[in-house]
Amino acid sequence: MYRYIVNRVLLMIPTLVxxxxxxxxxxxxxxGDICVVRLASGGGTFNAHAVxxxxxxxxxxxxxIVQFLDFIWGLCRLxxxxxxxxxxxxxxxxxxxxxxxxxxxxxxxxxAILIAIPLGTISALKQNSWIDLVVRTVAIAGIATPSFWxxxxxxxxxxxxxxxxxxxxxxxxIDYVSLWHDPIRNLSxxxxxxxxxxxxxxxxxxxxxxSAMLEVLREDYIRTARxxxxxxxxxxxxxxxxxxxxxxxxxxxxxxxxxxGGLVVTEQVFNxxxxxxxxxxxxxxxxxxxxxxxxxxxxxxxxxxNLIVDxxxxxxxxxxxxx
Amino acid sequence: xxxxxxxxxAAAPAxxxxxxxxxxxxxxxxxxxxxxQPLGTLGLALVIVMLVAGLGAELLAPFxxxxxxxxxxxxxxxxxxxxGTDQFGRDLLSRIIFGARTALxxxxxxxxxxxxxxxxxxxxxxxxxGAIDMTLQRVFDVVMAFPLIVMALAVVSVxxxxxxxxxxxxxxxxxxxxxxxxxxxxxxxxxxxxxDAARACGFGxxxxxxxxxxxxxxxxxxxxxxxxxxxxILAEASLSYLGxxxxxxxxxxxxxxxxxxxxxxxxxxxIAVFPGxxxxxxxxxxxxxxxxxxxxxxxxxxxx
Numbered sequence: 001m002y003r004y005i006v007n008r009v010l011l012m013i014p015t016l017v018x019x020x021x022x023x024x025x026x027x028x029x030x031x032g033d034i035c036v037v038r039l040a041s042g043g044g045t046f047n048a049h050a051v052x053x054x055x056x057x058x059x060x061x062x063x064x065i066v067q068f069l070d071f072i073w074g075l076c077r078l079x080x081x082x083x084x085x086x087x088x089x090x091x092x093x094x095x096x097x098x099x100x101x102x103x104x105x106x107x108x109x110x111x112a113i114l115i116a117i118p119l120g121t122i123s124a125l126k127q128n129s130w131i132d133l134v135v136r137t138v139a140i141a142g143i144a145t146p147s148f149w150x151x152x153x154x155x156x157x158x159x160x161x162x163x164x165x166x167x168x169x170x171x172x173x174i175d176y177v178s179l180w181h182d183p184i185r186n187l188s189x190x191x192x193x194x195x196x197x198x199x200x201x202x203x204x205x206x207x208x209x210x211s212a213m214l215e216v217l218r219e220d221y222i223r224t225a226r227x228x229x230x231x232x233x234x235x236x237x238x239x240x241x242x243x244x245x246x247x248x249x250x251x252x253x254x255x256x257x258x259x260x261g262g263l264v265v266t267e268q269v270f271n272x273x274x275x276x277x278x279x280x281x282x283x284x285x286x287x288x289x290x291x292x293x294x295x296x297x298x299x300x301x302x303x304x305x306n307l308i309v310d311x312x313x314x315x316x317x318x319x320x321x322x323x
Numbered sequence: 324x325x326x327x328x329x330x331x332x333a334a335a336p337a338x339x340x341x342x343x344x345x346x347x348x349x350x351x352x353x354x355x356x357x358x359x360q361p362l363g364t365l366g367l368a369l370v371i372v373m374l375v376a377g378l379g380a381e382l383l384a385p386f387x388x389x390x391x392x393x394x395x396x397x398x399x400x401x402x403x404x405x406x407g408t409d410q411f412g413r414d415l416l417s418r419i420i421f422g423a424r425t426a427l428x429x430x431x432x433x434x435x436x437x438x439x440x441x442x443x444x445x446x447x448x449x450x451x452x453g454a455i456d457m458t459l460q461r462v463f464d465v466v467m468a469f470p471l472i473v474m475a476l477a478v479v480s481v482x483x484x485x486x487x488x489x490x491x492x493x494x495x496x497x498x499x500x501x502x503x504x505x506x507x508x509x510x511x512x513x514x515x516x517x518x519d520a521a522r523a524c525g526f527g528x529x530x531x532x533x534x535x536x537x538x539x540x541x542x543x544x545x546x547x548x549x550x551x552x553x554x555x556i557l558a559e560a561s562l563s564y565l566g567x568x569x570x571x572x573x574x575x576x577x578x579x580x581x582x583x584x585x586x587x588x589x590x591x592x593x594i595a596v597f598p599g600x601x602x603x604x605x606x607x608x609x610x611x612x613x614x615x616x617x618x619x620x621x622x623x624x625x626x627x
Contacts, residue, residue, distance in 0.1 A: 018465035029481045137362070140614065144553065144606035146560050149580060149599030156592055265561050280565060283480050295477075299468040 008310060012303050016296075020075065023295040024068055027288045034058065034084045034286045058084045058289075071292060080293035085285045090293045093278065100176045101267070101274035103186075104194050105259040109252065111198030112205050117248070120209025121241060124217065135206065142203025151196045151269035158192070176273065193270045197263065201255055208251045212244035219243075246313060253309035257302040356619060363615020369608025377423040386414035388421040388574045400593055407593040409579070415593065419601045421574040426605060429490055429559040429569075434551035437494040441501025442544055446536050448502065449509035450528070456506075463499035475558060479567045489568045493558045497551055504547055508540045542620040549613030553606040560602050576602045 035054035055061045059070070074081055080090035123135040155171070162170035172189050179186045216222065217240055225235045264276035275294070282290040357364040376383060386404075391411045400407040406415040448459045466474070478492035512518065513536070521531045562568030563577030571578065579598035 014461045015464040015468060018461065019468055022465060022469075023477075026477045026481060133362070136614075140610045141603070141607055144557075144610055145603045146557055146564075146577075146599060148561060148564050149595075149602065152580065152595045152599065156595065265565060268565060283477070295469070302468045 116205035124213030360615035366611025437497030445505030
């Protein structure tokens with residue numbers, strides 16, 4: 001077990017280095033120049049000298065290899081440098097926006113689990129019944145519906161319903177207040193994007209729960225449990241569900257890591273100033289330091305989640321022992 | 324199935340026992356599929372409707388999708404404009420019909436190119452093993468760690484927007500996802516005696532991979548392929564919505580949702596509702612068909 005953990009952690013290194021090289025090269029291949037973007041946005045004219053000065057300021061006058069080593073060395077010290085666009089530390093830019101994105105992601109996960117596991121289980125237990133058909137259709141619809149369009153429809157519905165009920169349309173607030181400060185205002189903001197993302201998330205999880213349950217329900221030990229006359233409830237809860245949940249947990253973990261990507265579009269629709277919006281902004285402004293930091297953040301989240309899921313697997317399932 | 328077999332045995336009782344699994348004609352197999360998989364048939368029907376719309380857009384669309392009619396801006400659905408018009412007076416139905424072409428071109432090209440590359444890399448990786456397998460796996464890890472939309476964002480920023488670049492942007496992240504699944508099923512096939520036999524016969528690597536291994540990973544591959552078409556259509560819509568994908572005046576569903584759909588959401592909801600419905604129905608159809616295909620191809624699931 002110990003050797004397995006060390007092995008897995010060591011295998012993360014080439015992935016992270018590869019991702020760092022890839023994002024560094026990609027950013028430098030993009031035509032355009034942050035300094036030109038910055039100076040042009042200030043209005044008025046500027047000359048080559050101003051661009052040179054700006055390059056020196058953000059450190060782009062150094063050889064590319066030096067910039068790369070600086071970037072890697074910064075990553076090792078968890079120092080992401082200064083945002084080339086705003087001049088503030090990258091860590092600050094991310095820290096300001098992380099809470100709202102994280103809250104939406106966590107709430108979406110909770111929504112997904114609460115909907116998916118009971119419905120997926122029922123669907124498998126009553127295979128080919130009308131409940132099963134409905135659940136499967138709803139799940140496939142969840143995968144097929146683009147989340148940004150669902151977001152637009154949700155906003156539309158909120159506007160229409162509140163207009164009909166109170167006489168004046170109501171919109172969820174767009175400025176973030178922390179959950180501890182004003183829970184109602186906070187939840188009335190993050191709830192809508194969370195269910196929008198959560199629908200797709202729960203659809204994927206529901207399908208996995210269903211197929212994993214179907215597989216487990218055909219195992220010999222379930223037949224044994226039935227043969228010895230155990231209550232169906234105990235068979236499902238204690239014998240079937242526990243075993244079927246393994247792949248479901250993996251999926252929840254991986255989907256959570258991918259949520260950052262999914263939030264890019266949803267935050268745009270709901271006008272939320274989170275990590276996803278920052279991502280689009282950073283790429284559009286050619287902000288090398290900020291984009292690199294955000295990509296590395298996503299990759300690290302993904303790799304670490306994968307590791308945790310694998311270790312969790314080994315811990316929860318005594319049959320799995322890695323040498 | 325039983326009815327067809329019984330008519331055959333009645334017609335030729337002598338050979339029926341020798342040929343219990345004679346392949347049935349395609350038409351009756353298709354009929355069989357429809358009877359067993361009503362949801363899958365519905366999905367197939369939706370896909371066919373979209374295919375017809377995409378192929379015959381010029382004949383079917385009542386208006387030119389790009390011509391503005393400033394006398395008929397943001398008009399509600401009526402007999403003249405069945406789905407209404409947008410803020411530039413363009414007919415929404417015509418734009419959705421032409422949008423089907425864009426969506427299907429992107430969807431199928433990405434799925435086929437990404438899938439085929441993933442198939443070759445996945446089977447090759449499993450067959451050769453060792454250092455090649457190890458290196459490919461690490462490369463896949465890196466590409467997979469980037470969320471699809473982020474990867475696409477990066478590719479589009481490098482090569483610019485437009486249909487061709489969107490296809491490249493969506494295809495690249497699909498390759499490792501396909502290779503992973505294919506590799507897993509190819510690994511178990513590599514140990515099967517007939518591959519050893521083929522090697523003992525002195526066949527070349529290419530022949531063993533293409534003739535002996537690829538056909539045996541076809542079932543998971545086909546299921547993956549249908550999922551990819553749906554994913555690619557959704558990714559294209561997302562990118563176009565963010566302004567990083569297909570550009571005006573090309574009609575595309577995601578783009579239709581970007582251009583003012585939110586601003587007009589309360590006054591002209593049809594602008595926001597119909598293009599999204601087109602995306603959802605298409606991907607819904609493809610997914611239903613893919614699910615039915617999985618049930619039909621997987622012998623473990625067949626008689627449940």
